Every structure is written in structure tokens, then in C-alpha cells.
Amino acid sequence: GESVGLHLPTLSVQEGDNSIINCAYSNSASDYFIWYKQESGKGPQFIIDIRSNMDKRQGQRVTVLLNKTVKHLSLQIAATQPGDSAVYFCACPHNKLIFGAGTRLAVHP
């Protein structure tokens, strides 16, 4: 069946370093992807999205890369800050939104 997964459950980085969170998906018909951030005690919040006709999209300090050939997308966070500590989900709509299990990003001073 369909799945959206993340390569690592936890990622630890030093403050100021760049972070890369990866996600794989199984449905090659997927044409739209979303990254969410979930801070402790809160619901997920939209960060950035990308459509399949793009391979890169940039936001403020975040960049999402999409590789349709290997069905992989990544979220890059530049100059990671303590406030970036959260669980990050990729999600892929196909009739309904399918979420990955999440990667916990821990930022150390």
C-alpha cells in the first residue's frame, strides 16, 4: 500500500549548523508534498510545500528538494536554531493526506 516514511527517527544538530531531514514516498502518482513542524504540546503547523513540477522550493531558512526519480524529498533548514527543535513530518495527499512517522530534530547549543 501507500506509505510515506522518514529515514531517521531522531536528528541531533549543533546550533548554527544546517539540518537535513529526509522522506521517502511510495506512490509515484503523488504530485504534491507538504512539510509540517510539530512543537511539543502543539498540533502540526505547515512549513512549506512543493508540487511535482518543481524539484526545489525555498522559503525563509528552509528549502525542500524533490527527487521524483527515487521518490525522495528532503527538508533543509539553514542555520538551525533552538526554536527549530520539533518533530517534522512530510505529508502527501492522495485522496487524503498521508503522513510520515516524523523525525525529531534536537538542536544543541
Place this chain on the structure above:
Amino acid sequence: DVKVTQSSRYLVKRTGEKVFLECVQDMDHENMFWYRQDPGLGLRLIYFSYDVKMKEKGDIPEGYSVSREKKERFSLILESASTNQTSMYLCASTYSGTVSYEQYFGPGTRLTVT
């Protein structure tokens, strides 16, 4: 700003009790969703609704039912709570359309069934 609110942040119920989780959104969204979130499993869709009085089963509807009597309110009902329904429950809403894209989430209700 879109606001999605859930009636309780924390709830403790006994096995066999009937449990109501309420969700209200203030942006006139047609679509509303209920998920449960468990460690290592991510968000799993329980039920969703595209309009008042309409409901659709998600991936794990067993043991749950829903009610959408008003556009802004979507209720999740646990008919007879069991310990395996201990979880974080998240409500979400989104603008009308056939597919849920950017969803706006509530803060979640952490339910413990003892």
C-alpha cells in the same frame, strides 16, 4: 488567523465509558478531519467530513464514530473507550476541495483510558 480549537487538552476516562472529543474551527472550512497520533506511527486518519452531515471513514475508524451537525463543529465519539485508544487526538480543517492540502490543526487532546 485560522483557529482550530479542541475541547480538552488532557482527558482521563475509564474503560467502557463513552467519550466525546469536540473540535471547532472559525474559518468556515468545509473539510474537517480527526487523527490519532502515536509514537512511531505518525498521524493516522480516523474519520473526515467534507460537509455538514457528511462523513467518510479514514484508515482506522473501528471503535470510533463522528458527528458533523454544524459546519464549524466536528465531534469524535468513542462509543466504549478501551485502553488501546489511549492516544493523542488531533483535529484539522481545510478549505473546500476534493483533496486535503494544507491542513490547520488544533492543539490536540491527550486521552488516557484506564
